[in-house]
Amino acid sequence: MHISEGVLSGPVLAAGLSITIAGTAVGLKKIEYDQMVHVAILSSAFFVASLIHINIGPVSVHLILNGIVGLLLGPAAFPAILTALVLQSLFFQYGGLTALGVNAVIMAVPAVLSYYLFSPLLGRSSRLTFAAGFMAGVFSVGFSSFLLGIALWFTNEEFLKTCIAIISAHVPVMLIEGIITGFCVSFLLKVYPEIIPNKNLWKNR
Protein backbone atom coordinates (compact mmCIF):
# COMPACT_ATOMS: atom_id res chain seq x y z
CA MET A 1 0.00 0.00 0.00
CA HIS A 2 3.05 2.26 0.09
CA ILE A 3 3.11 4.49 -2.98
CA SER A 4 6.51 4.56 -4.65
CA GLU A 5 8.60 7.55 -5.60
CA GLY A 6 7.64 9.36 -8.80
CA VAL A 7 4.12 7.97 -9.13
CA LEU A 8 2.03 10.88 -7.89
CA SER A 9 1.70 14.40 -9.26
CA GLY A 10 2.98 17.48 -7.40
CA PRO A 11 -0.43 18.80 -6.27
CA VAL A 12 -1.41 15.38 -4.85
CA LEU A 13 1.89 15.17 -2.95
CA ALA A 14 1.41 18.72 -1.63
CA ALA A 15 -2.16 18.01 -0.53
CA GLY A 16 -1.05 14.82 1.22
CA LEU A 17 1.75 16.66 3.00
CA SER A 18 -0.60 19.41 4.19
CA ILE A 19 -3.14 16.95 5.59
CA THR A 20 -0.34 14.97 7.25
CA ILE A 21 1.13 18.06 8.91
CA ALA A 22 -2.31 19.03 10.24
CA GLY A 23 -3.15 15.48 11.37
CA THR A 24 0.21 15.03 13.06
CA ALA A 25 -0.07 18.37 14.85
CA VAL A 26 -3.51 17.46 16.19
CA GLY A 27 -2.33 13.94 17.10
CA LEU A 28 0.75 15.20 18.95
CA LYS A 29 -1.36 17.67 20.89
CA LYS A 30 -3.80 14.95 21.92
CA ILE A 31 -1.20 12.45 23.10
CA GLU A 32 -1.14 12.29 26.86
CA TYR A 33 1.93 11.57 28.93
CA ASP A 34 0.61 8.15 30.04
CA GLN A 35 -0.20 7.22 26.45
CA MET A 36 3.34 7.73 25.13
CA VAL A 37 4.47 4.13 25.74
CA HIS A 38 1.37 2.80 23.96
CA VAL A 39 2.13 5.07 21.01
CA ALA A 40 5.69 3.72 20.85
CA ILE A 41 4.57 0.08 21.09
CA LEU A 42 1.90 0.42 18.42
CA SER A 43 4.12 2.49 16.15
CA SER A 44 6.73 -0.28 16.41
CA ALA A 45 4.08 -2.89 15.64
CA PHE A 46 3.04 -0.93 12.55
CA PHE A 47 6.71 -0.52 11.58
CA VAL A 48 7.33 -4.29 11.51
CA ALA A 49 3.84 -5.36 10.36
CA SER A 50 4.59 -4.68 6.71
CA LEU A 51 7.42 -7.21 6.91
CA ILE A 52 4.89 -9.90 7.79
CA HIS A 53 3.86 -11.54 4.63
CA ILE A 54 1.05 -14.04 4.23
CA ASN A 55 0.60 -16.43 1.33
CA ILE A 56 -3.01 -17.24 0.56
CA GLY A 57 -3.01 -19.56 -2.42
CA PRO A 58 -1.44 -17.67 -5.31
CA VAL A 59 -1.93 -14.33 -3.59
CA SER A 60 0.76 -12.87 -1.40
CA VAL A 61 -0.33 -10.17 1.03
CA HIS A 62 1.18 -8.29 3.93
CA LEU A 63 -0.23 -6.87 7.13
CA ILE A 64 -0.85 -3.15 7.66
CA LEU A 65 -2.37 -3.04 11.18
CA ASN A 66 -3.64 0.53 10.91
CA GLY A 67 -7.02 -0.58 12.30
CA ILE A 68 -5.66 -1.68 15.66
CA VAL A 69 -3.31 1.31 15.85
CA GLY A 70 -6.25 3.67 15.28
CA LEU A 71 -8.61 1.88 17.64
CA LEU A 72 -6.10 1.92 20.49
CA LEU A 73 -4.55 5.35 19.93
CA GLY A 74 -7.28 7.54 18.48
CA PRO A 75 -5.90 10.78 16.96
CA ALA A 76 -2.43 9.86 18.26
CA ALA A 77 -2.37 7.21 15.51
CA PHE A 78 -1.39 9.92 13.03
CA PRO A 79 2.09 10.69 14.45
CA ALA A 80 2.58 7.00 15.33
CA ILE A 81 1.92 5.89 11.74
CA LEU A 82 3.91 8.76 10.24
CA THR A 83 6.98 7.89 12.35
CA ALA A 84 6.76 4.24 11.31
CA LEU A 85 6.35 5.20 7.64
CA VAL A 86 9.40 7.49 7.72
CA LEU A 87 11.48 4.67 9.17
CA GLN A 88 10.07 2.10 6.71
CA SER A 89 10.97 4.41 3.86
CA LEU A 90 14.51 5.05 5.16
CA PHE A 91 15.36 1.54 6.36
CA PHE A 92 13.43 -0.74 4.02
CA GLN A 93 12.91 1.55 0.99
CA TYR A 94 9.15 1.00 1.28
CA GLY A 95 7.36 3.86 -0.44
CA GLY A 96 8.95 7.08 -1.60
CA LEU A 97 10.14 9.81 0.75
CA THR A 98 8.32 12.43 -1.34
CA ALA A 99 5.14 10.33 -1.11
CA LEU A 100 5.32 10.15 2.70
CA GLY A 101 2.56 12.70 3.20
CA VAL A 102 0.14 10.85 0.93
CA ASN A 103 1.12 7.46 2.35
CA ALA A 104 0.52 8.78 5.88
CA VAL A 105 -2.91 10.10 4.88
CA ILE A 106 -3.81 6.80 3.22
CA MET A 107 -3.01 4.80 6.34
CA ALA A 108 -3.61 7.20 9.23
CA VAL A 109 -6.93 8.80 8.24
CA PRO A 110 -8.80 5.43 8.21
CA ALA A 111 -7.07 4.54 11.49
CA VAL A 112 -8.31 7.69 13.23
CA LEU A 113 -11.78 7.32 11.68
CA SER A 114 -12.04 3.74 12.89
CA TYR A 115 -11.40 5.01 16.42
CA TYR A 116 -14.34 7.40 16.24
CA LEU A 117 -16.58 4.85 14.54
CA PHE A 118 -15.85 1.71 16.52
CA SER A 119 -14.31 2.56 19.89
CA PRO A 120 -17.73 3.39 21.45
CA LEU A 121 -18.59 -0.30 20.99
CA LEU A 122 -15.58 -1.51 22.97
CA GLY A 123 -16.24 -3.06 26.36
CA ARG A 124 -20.01 -3.34 26.01
CA SER A 125 -19.85 -7.12 25.67
CA SER A 126 -17.19 -9.56 24.54
CA ARG A 127 -19.02 -10.13 21.24
CA LEU A 128 -19.42 -6.42 20.55
CA THR A 129 -15.77 -5.82 21.43
CA PHE A 130 -14.66 -8.48 18.98
CA ALA A 131 -17.07 -7.11 16.35
CA ALA A 132 -15.72 -3.57 16.86
CA GLY A 133 -12.17 -4.82 16.45
CA PHE A 134 -13.07 -6.86 13.39
CA MET A 135 -14.90 -3.96 11.75
CA ALA A 136 -12.03 -1.57 12.56
CA GLY A 137 -9.58 -3.93 10.88
CA VAL A 138 -11.74 -4.42 7.80
CA PHE A 139 -12.73 -0.75 7.52
CA SER A 140 -9.19 0.60 7.91
CA VAL A 141 -7.70 -1.52 5.14
CA GLY A 142 -10.76 -1.03 2.91
CA PHE A 143 -10.79 2.74 3.35
CA SER A 144 -7.01 2.92 2.90
CA SER A 145 -7.42 1.10 -0.42
CA PHE A 146 -10.12 3.58 -1.40
CA LEU A 147 -7.87 6.56 -0.51
CA LEU A 148 -5.04 4.99 -2.49
CA GLY A 149 -7.42 4.77 -5.46
CA ILE A 150 -8.33 8.45 -5.03
CA ALA A 151 -4.65 9.49 -4.84
CA LEU A 152 -3.95 7.61 -8.07
CA TRP A 153 -7.13 8.93 -9.68
CA PHE A 154 -5.87 12.49 -9.18
CA THR A 155 -2.72 11.39 -10.99
CA ASN A 156 -4.33 10.26 -14.21
CA GLU A 157 -5.49 6.76 -13.35
CA GLU A 158 -8.99 5.58 -14.08
CA PHE A 159 -10.83 5.82 -10.76
CA LEU A 160 -13.29 2.93 -10.80
CA LYS A 161 -10.93 0.44 -12.41
CA THR A 162 -8.08 1.36 -10.07
CA CYS A 163 -10.27 1.30 -6.97
CA ILE A 164 -11.75 -2.10 -7.83
CA ALA A 165 -8.30 -3.52 -8.53
CA ILE A 166 -6.84 -2.21 -5.27
CA ILE A 167 -9.78 -3.08 -3.02
CA SER A 168 -10.19 -6.59 -4.45
CA ALA A 169 -6.45 -7.22 -3.98
CA HIS A 170 -6.80 -6.22 -0.33
CA VAL A 171 -9.89 -8.30 0.56
CA PRO A 172 -7.74 -11.08 2.13
CA VAL A 173 -5.82 -8.47 4.17
CA MET A 174 -9.09 -6.89 5.31
CA LEU A 175 -10.37 -10.22 6.65
CA ILE A 176 -7.07 -11.20 8.26
CA GLU A 177 -6.65 -7.80 9.85
CA GLY A 178 -10.26 -7.86 11.02
CA ILE A 179 -9.68 -11.17 12.80
CA ILE A 180 -6.33 -10.08 14.27
CA THR A 181 -7.73 -6.75 15.44
CA GLY A 182 -10.82 -8.45 16.91
CA PHE A 183 -8.79 -10.96 18.92
CA CYS A 184 -6.12 -8.46 19.98
CA VAL A 185 -8.67 -5.93 21.23
CA SER A 186 -10.70 -8.60 23.05
CA PHE A 187 -7.55 -9.91 24.69
CA LEU A 188 -6.17 -6.50 25.61
CA LEU A 189 -9.47 -5.38 27.09
CA LYS A 190 -9.29 -8.33 29.47
CA VAL A 191 -5.65 -8.18 30.49
CA TYR A 192 -4.76 -4.49 30.06
CA PRO A 193 -7.87 -2.34 29.66
CA GLU A 194 -5.83 0.84 30.31
CA ILE A 195 -4.56 0.70 26.72
CA ILE A 196 -8.05 1.46 25.41
CA PRO A 197 -8.26 5.26 25.09
CA ASN A 198 -11.89 5.39 26.25
CA LYS A 199 -11.04 6.15 29.88
CA ASN A 200 -14.53 5.73 31.29
CA LEU A 201 -14.33 2.15 30.15
CA TRP A 202 -11.54 1.08 32.44
CA LYS A 203 -11.87 3.57 35.28
CA ASN A 204 -15.25 2.09 36.18
CA ARG A 205 -14.12 -1.50 36.04
Place this chain on the structure above:
Amino acid sequence: MKIFSFFMVNCLFIFISPAMAHKVIVFAWAEAGMIHIESSFGSNRPAKNCTLEIKTLDGTMVHQGITDNQGLHSFKIPDFQDSDLIVYLNAGPGHSGRWTIPKTELVGETTPEKIEKKMAEKQSLEKGPSSVRIISGIVIIFGLALVGAWIKKKQSKPDA
Protein backbone atom coordinates in the same frame (compact mmCIF):
# COMPACT_ATOMS: atom_id res chain seq x y z
CA MET B 1 -12.28 -17.02 26.63
CA LYS B 2 -9.13 -15.22 27.82
CA ILE B 3 -6.95 -18.25 27.11
CA PHE B 4 -8.70 -18.87 23.80
CA SER B 5 -8.14 -15.29 22.67
CA PHE B 6 -4.50 -15.45 23.68
CA PHE B 7 -4.12 -18.74 21.78
CA MET B 8 -5.75 -17.36 18.65
CA VAL B 9 -3.63 -14.19 18.66
CA ASN B 10 -0.48 -16.28 18.99
CA CYS B 11 -1.59 -18.76 16.33
CA LEU B 12 -2.15 -15.98 13.86
CA PHE B 13 1.35 -14.70 14.39
CA ILE B 14 2.91 -18.17 14.28
CA PHE B 15 1.40 -19.07 10.94
CA ILE B 16 2.63 -15.98 9.20
CA SER B 17 6.19 -15.72 8.01
CA PRO B 18 8.34 -12.65 7.64
CA ALA B 19 9.15 -11.54 4.13
CA MET B 20 9.58 -8.41 2.11
CA ALA B 21 6.76 -6.41 0.70
CA HIS B 22 6.23 -3.10 -1.08
CA LYS B 23 9.76 -2.70 -2.35
CA VAL B 24 9.75 -2.94 -6.13
CA ILE B 25 13.11 -4.14 -7.37
CA VAL B 26 14.08 -3.71 -10.99
CA PHE B 27 17.52 -4.69 -12.17
CA ALA B 28 18.92 -4.59 -15.69
CA TRP B 29 22.23 -5.36 -17.31
CA ALA B 30 23.70 -5.69 -20.80
CA GLU B 31 25.16 -9.00 -21.87
CA ALA B 32 26.08 -10.33 -25.32
CA GLY B 33 24.17 -7.71 -27.28
CA MET B 34 21.04 -8.06 -25.17
CA ILE B 35 19.57 -6.15 -22.26
CA HIS B 36 18.22 -8.40 -19.54
CA ILE B 37 15.73 -7.13 -16.99
CA GLU B 38 14.72 -8.84 -13.75
CA SER B 39 11.99 -7.51 -11.52
CA SER B 40 10.61 -8.62 -8.19
CA PHE B 41 9.10 -7.58 -4.88
CA GLY B 42 12.02 -9.30 -3.14
CA SER B 43 12.24 -12.75 -1.57
CA ASN B 44 11.60 -14.72 -4.78
CA ARG B 45 8.36 -12.89 -5.53
CA PRO B 46 8.65 -11.96 -9.21
CA ALA B 47 6.86 -8.90 -10.56
CA LYS B 48 4.78 -10.78 -13.15
CA ASN B 49 3.17 -9.22 -16.22
CA CYS B 50 4.31 -5.72 -15.38
CA THR B 51 4.79 -3.12 -18.06
CA LEU B 52 8.28 -1.89 -18.87
CA GLU B 53 9.36 1.27 -20.61
CA ILE B 54 12.95 1.87 -21.59
CA LYS B 55 13.84 5.47 -22.32
CA THR B 56 16.92 7.55 -22.97
CA LEU B 57 17.86 10.39 -20.63
CA ASP B 58 15.96 12.88 -22.81
CA GLY B 59 12.81 10.75 -22.56
CA THR B 60 12.89 9.09 -25.99
CA MET B 61 11.21 5.70 -25.83
CA VAL B 62 13.49 2.96 -27.16
CA HIS B 63 11.58 -0.14 -26.07
CA GLN B 64 8.38 -1.26 -24.39
CA GLY B 65 7.60 -4.68 -23.01
CA ILE B 66 5.98 -6.84 -20.36
CA THR B 67 7.69 -9.05 -17.80
CA ASP B 68 6.99 -12.78 -17.95
CA ASN B 69 5.83 -15.07 -15.14
CA GLN B 70 9.29 -14.98 -13.61
CA GLY B 71 9.51 -11.19 -13.74
CA LEU B 72 12.02 -11.33 -16.61
CA HIS B 73 12.30 -9.52 -19.91
CA SER B 74 15.09 -9.36 -22.49
CA PHE B 75 15.53 -7.43 -25.69
CA LYS B 76 18.26 -6.61 -28.17
CA ILE B 77 20.30 -3.51 -27.38
CA PRO B 78 18.86 -0.82 -29.63
CA ASP B 79 21.08 0.69 -32.31
CA PHE B 80 23.73 2.78 -30.67
CA GLN B 81 22.26 5.22 -28.22
CA ASP B 82 24.49 8.00 -27.03
CA SER B 83 22.72 8.03 -23.71
CA ASP B 84 22.20 6.03 -20.55
CA LEU B 85 19.03 3.96 -20.69
CA ILE B 86 16.44 4.17 -17.94
CA VAL B 87 14.22 1.17 -17.29
CA TYR B 88 10.83 2.07 -15.80
CA LEU B 89 8.73 -0.71 -14.32
CA ASN B 90 5.05 -0.25 -13.54
CA ALA B 91 4.25 -2.90 -10.94
CA GLY B 92 0.60 -2.14 -10.31
CA PRO B 93 -1.28 0.76 -8.70
CA GLY B 94 1.13 3.00 -6.82
CA HIS B 95 4.11 0.71 -7.31
CA SER B 96 6.92 1.49 -9.67
CA GLY B 97 10.66 1.06 -9.94
CA ARG B 98 13.49 2.27 -12.13
CA TRP B 99 17.00 1.29 -13.04
CA THR B 100 19.63 3.13 -15.05
CA ILE B 101 21.95 1.29 -17.44
CA PRO B 102 25.01 3.49 -18.07
CA LYS B 103 25.93 3.94 -21.72
CA THR B 104 29.44 2.62 -20.99
CA GLU B 105 27.81 -0.70 -20.16
CA LEU B 106 25.89 -0.71 -23.45
CA VAL B 107 28.91 -0.21 -25.67
CA GLY B 108 31.58 -1.89 -23.56
CA GLU B 109 32.61 -5.50 -23.81
CA THR B 110 30.95 -7.95 -21.43
CA THR B 111 33.34 -10.03 -19.37
CA PRO B 112 32.52 -12.82 -16.86
CA GLU B 113 33.92 -10.59 -14.08
CA LYS B 114 31.55 -7.78 -15.02
CA ILE B 115 28.59 -10.18 -15.03
CA GLU B 116 29.62 -11.62 -11.68
CA LYS B 117 29.84 -8.12 -10.23
CA LYS B 118 26.38 -7.32 -11.61
CA MET B 119 24.91 -10.49 -10.12
CA ALA B 120 26.40 -9.65 -6.72
CA GLU B 121 24.80 -6.21 -6.98
CA LYS B 122 21.48 -7.84 -7.83
CA GLN B 123 21.66 -10.19 -4.87
CA SER B 124 22.39 -7.35 -2.47
CA LEU B 125 19.32 -5.53 -3.77
CA GLU B 126 17.09 -8.55 -3.25
CA LYS B 127 18.18 -9.07 0.34
CA GLY B 128 15.44 -8.54 2.90
CA PRO B 129 15.75 -5.94 5.64
CA SER B 130 18.39 -6.87 8.18
CA SER B 131 17.50 -7.44 11.82
CA VAL B 132 19.86 -4.56 12.70
CA ARG B 133 17.68 -2.16 10.69
CA ILE B 134 14.49 -3.53 12.22
CA ILE B 135 15.85 -3.19 15.77
CA SER B 136 17.29 0.25 15.00
CA GLY B 137 13.87 1.39 13.80
CA ILE B 138 12.20 0.20 17.00
CA VAL B 139 14.90 1.85 19.13
CA ILE B 140 14.38 5.15 17.27
CA ILE B 141 10.61 4.95 17.82
CA PHE B 142 11.06 4.42 21.56
CA GLY B 143 13.70 7.17 21.65
CA LEU B 144 11.28 9.61 20.05
CA ALA B 145 8.56 8.53 22.48
CA LEU B 146 10.94 9.20 25.36
CA VAL B 147 11.61 12.71 24.05
CA GLY B 148 7.86 13.20 23.59
CA ALA B 149 7.17 12.02 27.14
CA TRP B 150 9.81 14.40 28.49
CA ILE B 151 8.25 17.33 26.61
CA LYS B 152 4.75 16.39 27.78
CA LYS B 153 5.96 16.14 31.36
CA LYS B 154 7.59 19.56 31.16
CA GLN B 155 4.43 21.03 29.67
CA SER B 156 2.24 19.56 32.39
CA LYS B 157 4.40 21.00 35.20
CA PRO B 158 2.98 24.24 36.61
CA ASP B 159 5.22 27.27 36.15
CA ALA B 160 7.37 27.95 39.15
